[in-house]
Amino acid sequence: MNKLTLGGIIFTALMVLLTWLSIGGSKGGLNGDIVNMLAVAGAVALVIITVFVVIKYVRQMQNDTATGDLEEASWDDIGEYKNPVPMGWAIMFLGTMIWGVWYWTMGYPVNAYSQIGEYNEDVKAHDAKFAKKYADIQGNELIKMGESVFIAECKVCHGADGKGLDGKAANLHTRISAENVKNVVTNGSNNQLLGTEMPMPDRNGLFNMDTGAPITDAEIDVVASYVANGMQGEGADVFAAVCSSCHGADGKGMEYVAPDIAEFTPALVVNVLSHGKKGVIGKMPSFARLNDKQREAAAAYISAGLPDTDDLEGE
Structure with missing residues (x-):
């Protein structure tokens, strides 16, 4: 042996x-x-x-040797x-x-009974019942529903106060950070923030309309700070010359052209939840498991403005 x-x-x-x-x-x-x-x-x-x-x-493999006639074709002998x-x-x-x-x-024919199939049918029936029951909910009731959705689905990454858990997710108290603006301007974006494939070009496709020259590093830095500060401070001239043609003079975007970068809107949040979003700190997955009303409610809650940490501690 x-x-x-x-x-x-x-x-x-x-x-x-x-x-x-x-x-x-x-x-x-x-x-x-x-x-x-x-x-x-x-x-x-x-x-x-x-x-x-x-x-x-x-x-x-240790003992045998190959025998027989070789094929005519060979690869590197x-x-x-x-x-x-x-x-x-x-x-x-x-x-x-x-x-x-x-x-x-x-x-196991494809049309046979399965527990997964039964579960999927139950989910469809429940979603239909939910949609019918809450179809007309609006206003404060919709925002209250959105708070529940936020606590169940969003606070794991964004935190109960929505401030992003030390940079692990976006701070939802501000529309966009300077770092993310710089990343989008430099690399472009195609996150379906309008709900469709409308990509923003990278810096090679962005020009200063006043000078006719491509956007510079210094202009990127200053416009990033301007947008992140809520369209205030230094950089208004660069924004007007480079960004306003698509995002509008006030940064509130244009339908079918560019998203609102001044503030969160329900439509914007719904599109992020539906398609996900890739940013400078990583990729947020889509939340397709939420039904339309749940995404609408979460969007209403976030767009209405999240409570400050002090407000949460005082409750």
Whole structure:
């Protein structure tokens, strides 16, 4: 008996022992349970077959030499022999195809009952009931609903106060940070903030209309501060010359052209929740699991202005 076979036997014995101890030591153990007994038998068979198949092919690679006629074609003088497909491989391949056809047509047809299918139908029915019940909710009631959605879905990243948990998510008390403005101006954006594919070009496509020259690093810095400060301070001239043609003189955007960068709007928040958003600090996923009314409510709550930390502590 060579070292390879001996090592395989020792490894198999160890794996079988660990499997037995794991199942036997679990709550309930075997206790005559046919399901557990079959699971152990299957695990043992899998370990034994795997180990000795590996041993067989390792020994075959160590000792066998290829024989037969070479194919005419070669790649860098590396050719293939005209050897037939091993019978075992051919049987497994055909058997897998036959099993697949049986599984999808008879064993588990695609229209058969499933717990997942039942769950999906229940969710659809609940969503329809929810949509009908809350279809007409508006105003303060919608904002209150949005607060519940925010607590359940948004505060994990944005925090209960919406300030972003030390930069791990956007601070929702300000429309946009200077860092994010610089990132968008430099790299462009295609976050579907208008609900459609309307990309903003990167800096190579942005020009100062007063000078006719591409936007500079200094202009990017100053306009980023201007936008982040709520359209106030130094940089109004750069914004007017570079950004206002799409975002408007007040930064409130233009329909079908550019989003509002002065403040959050319900439509903007709904689009972010529907499509997700990629920014300088990372990527926010979409929240497609929320229904339309839940996204509308969250958008109303955020657009109305989140409470300050002091207000939360005083409640």
